[in-house]
């Protein structure tokens with residue numbers, strides 16, 4: 001579709017397509033097993049629900065705090081920073097949109113991996129930012145040297161997720177520091193949407209490096225994809241850039257419910273630690289079970305695994321699983337078309353996935369016999 005009423009910018013956009021959110025039940029009316037968008041299989045902390053309920057009253061008549069000060073203070077305490085090192089927004093996707101506009105839109109191209117979060121090129125198109133794709137190595141890992149050796153005067157910034165998406169591969173803090181230290185003249189953004197599943201956060205570098213910005217999300221490790229809260233952490237000059245964009249766009253990106261719920265999520269450290277540990281255990285068990293079925297599974301530091309089978313096509317497996325009522329994610333893109341990205345569910349959900357895979361592969365094998 002197009003229309004003469006559209007601006008030139010809108011006509012040229014190719015928007016990001018999020019993973020499917022099913023409206024009803026699966027085939028045969030059974031509940032779908034949803035392992036396609038890296039949501040947390042456990043609910044949020046009960047304290048989050050209580051906190052949200054406590055503001056579900058006539059206070060909703062009033063605008064929320066435009067500076068989100070209480071939430072930023074809680075997050076700052078959690079990371080031993082000060083509130084002026086913390087920015088919050090309506091999901092980390094919104095925070096990233098501000099980051100691209102405020103800190104990555106320069107004359108020179110920015111760098112990110114060829115296989116990475118597919119929202120990055122979408123932001124680049126929206127803001128007219130030039131970019132250069134840096135290929136992952138043959139094991140689909142980020143090669144640190146590709147970023148440290150990029151000629152400094154020719155680049156406008158660097159961004160990548162750690163762990164990377166959709167591969168799940170994690171860089172160590174030492175490797176992240178080499179990139180940040182190696183490119184002191186540009187902002188290096190570490191998108192830590194999945195860092196809580198076993199990685200070491202680059203927040204530890206903020207004190208020493210004015211060019212590092214870390215973004216995080218409450219959607220995965222804190223089970224609040226539906227509340228829409230994300231954050232950025234960095235030295236105050238970087239945070240101020242984000243505030244300037246935000247205050248030129250929407251004074252109140254976080255509503256009263258989100259502010260209360262997000263604060264409670266950061267305060268309930270025990271629940272957070274317990275659910276993350278459960279997911280990490282389930283990830284390791286799922287990896288083993290997939291390997292025993294002949295899959296190659298990339299080492300994952302996230303709440304998903306990226307796996308391929310030497311004999312079964314990625315798209316066929318994806319469609320077969322869907323028929324069995326199990327949703328996973330498949331990217332029809334060069335280098336990764338044979339892979340499935342499978343969100344780690346509860347142990348029961350993971351068992352259902354494996355049973356469905358066995359059924360699909362059994363069917364596929366008998367069809368070729």
Ligand SMILES: *Cc1c(COP(=O)(O)O)cnc(C)c1O
Nearest residue numbers: 091092093117161193217219230
């Ligand atoms: C999920 C995800 C996000 C966005 O998270 P929201 O806070 O839900 O907007 C950002 N980056 C990566 C790599 C993600 O996987």
